[in-house]
Amino acid sequence: MTGTIEVMRQHRSIRKFTDETIAAEQLQAIMAAAQSASSSSFLQASSVVRVTDRALREAVMPLCGNQAYVAEAAEFWVFCADFYRHLHWVPEAKTGYAEQLLIGAIDTALMGQNAITAAESLGLGGVFIGAVRNQPHELSALLGLPQGVIPLFGLCLGHPAQDPEPKPRLPxxxxxxxxxxxxxxxxxxxxxxxxxxxxxxxxxxxxxxxTSWTGQIAATLAKEARPFMLDFLREQGFCLK
Structure with a gap:
């Protein structure tokens, strides 16, 4: 087994962090690893907003389920599917297709996975924040996200202050x-x-x-999650056709 595989197999979400900052060279390495992820048709349909302003972090936290580590972690990044850049440089580009939402979501998820794997290989820890989609209009306004950009998930990164065991995966x-x-x-x-x-x-x-896994699934899928998302996606120029 390689060291890379071992890092991946030991993945767990970290929600408690020390006060230590992440070194600049480590941040640059994580960013480079994230950008090295595969990209469909080389569209590179993703952007990442690194939220460093403390006041902005405090404003973002309530929009993300009041999860304290959004404000407390050394780093908080918001990963976005992004076709604004394409329209800016190529105004005649045809966008708004459902397939492009899939491309943006897949490209961005691959970037996020590369980022967390790189961070963990450096002894850091992190947790993904799906709650950035709880109030997407408000979050987009705070981060200045234009039409063509949608926040998909956040990522807290820092030095772990806990050592949980990995969650057991499906056989x-x-x-x-x-x-x-x-x-x-x-x-x-x-x-x-x-x-x-x-x-x-x-x-x-x-x-x-x-609770069991099937019990958790029954509770999670008992109702529609974020029913406002389709309208938000269309407002941002996605899933129009």
Whole structure:
């Protein structure tokens, strides 16, 4: 096993950080790694807003579920799908297609994954913040995001002040399939995984959380999440056709 694979396998979300800043050369290395991610058709349809102003951080935090580490982590970056740049330099470019939303989201997610992997390889830690999509209009106004740009997720980075164990992932046979989709998954494997997840949560929370993976999915998908997103996407010039 390589060191790179080991870093990836030991990934866990860090939500408590020390007060130590991240060295400039480390930040530059993380940015370079993020930009080295694959890009569909070389469109490079992503931008990252690094929020360094403390007052702005404090204003952003309530828009992201009041998660304290958004304000407290050494770094907070907002990853965006971006077609504004394309229209700025090539005004006749045809945009607004649903496929372009997928391209922007995929390109940006790959950048984010490269960034967190690079950070963890340097002994740093981080956590992705999907809650940047809780109030996208307000966040876009604070960050000055023009039409053609949408915030997809945030990333807190810093020196870890905790050492949680990695969350157990689904058994590989339930995820990796050969030749055809397996629509009848292994019931016993799922039952065993549910118990592993239940044990993980009980251990992590001192018995305060008692749920399985399927139980968590039932709770999470019991209602529509962020029903305003389609209107916001269209206002920003995405999914028009």
């Amino acid at each position: 590989a046979p339930l995820v990796f399939m050969e030749n055809r989709y397996q629509s009848e998954p292994d019931v016993a494997a799922m039952a065993n995984y549910d118990e592993r997840v239940r044990h993980y949560y009980q251990t992590r929370t001192g018995g305060n959380k008692d």
